[in-house]
Amino acid sequence: MDKDNLIQKWLSDELTVEERKAFEAMEDAAFYEDIVKNAGMFKASNFSTVADFETFKNRAVKPDTPVRKLHWLKPALRIASILVVSFGLYYFLTLNKSIEIQTLAAEKTTIELPDASTVELNALSQISYNKKEWDKKREIQLEGEAFFDVAKGAKFDVVTSQGTVSVLGTEFNVKQRGTYFEVACFEGTVRVVAGKDVKILKVGDNFTSINGEVVSGKNTFESPQWTKNISYFQRIPVSEVIAELERQYNIKVTVENIDADLLFTGGFAHGNLENALLAISEPLGLNYEILKPNKVRFSKREK
Known part of the structure; x- marks a missing residue:
């Protein structure tokens, strides 16, 4: 079974014993499991509703560009x-x-x-x-x-x-x-x-x-994660993370009371803006608001 079908069956919890062994043997299985695990812990902000995660994964995992x-x-x-x-x-x-x-x-x-x-x-x-x-x-x-x-x-x-x-x-x-x-x-x-x-x-x-x-x-990957439609960062200033989010989604992001030098480790997938915003905001303790289809605001979460 090819990788895309394996991931799809894993997302829908339909793997056989042999297929699960094959999935766990994939080099980036832990990375996908970590994204799903963390996403399951997220709570949506007051400003938006989280889209179906299976849709997010199906959109994020795409074949290589010819x-x-x-x-x-x-x-x-x-x-x-x-x-x-x-x-x-x-x-x-x-x-x-x-x-x-x-x-x-x-x-x-x-x-x-x-x-x-x-x-x-x-x-x-x-x-x-x-x-x-x-x-x-x-x-x-x-x-x-x-x-x-x-x-x-x-x-x-x-x-x-x-x-x-x-x-x-x-x-x-x-x-x-x-x-x-x-x-x-x-x-x-x-x-x-x-x-x-x-x-x-x-x-x-x-x-x-x-x-x-x-x-x-x-780095522990065999190729850049962006070629698989995932942006990944290791201790990178949040200003660069937000700039990459703007490039991948063709949006404009504004920030309020956020330290631009705050370091971020993690990633977001290309293809579902809601999940990408959650993947950035939750680890950093931020709120986000979608003001328009192409405009987003991050702000520091009140304690």
Whole structure:
């Protein structure tokens, strides 16, 4: 039985003995059980009603986004494709064959590069590279967050405003949002240069820089959780958590009497706003209010 069906039967409590063994053997079984366990303890705020959790899980667990290959489009066709498709995947080819791809809020996409490397782009993110010079220089400019599966070959560089990541062939995730910079290695070895800091990451290593302050950490997943439609954080300022919530749900969040440097460990799934708000507010002791379909307010809970 495939993973999605296994999770669906687990949610509806229909697993056989053998199927339960298979579910418990999954690498992220404990993570799913923890989300369900904690959600069961949540109480809805006075402002909203919690949607059915099974619906939330079914929406959160989605198949991987299919790989899309880039093709040459004439200027007029490029404009037409943006207006018609509206997926937030833009193809801009300049005279030097520079390609730029970006996603909208609440959107993800996967791109295949000329050497068969792939890039999974998270919401409100952008990459650009020179197709004409790719064989000579494998270099990607990144703003936002992306997961890279790099084909073996010459050096592969990911350049951000906060630092550069260099590899030969591996799997790694890079996130750069303002002065927040994070690199996680999932396969092979990764070299990170951020200002005066130079770090070599191996499988399971994390490098995080927040406003220039470097923190080293570990990850236990085989791939970034956002590629499975779950945003996960380990001791990250709540301001960055809220910013990610805005990107994934295309909403505007305001806060009242909340310390922006308050650290958060946990996660929220993409696909059900009510459950995402609960997953953030309950561990931090916050209230939330949905003011409009695209506007939310967090406030400190009265003791």
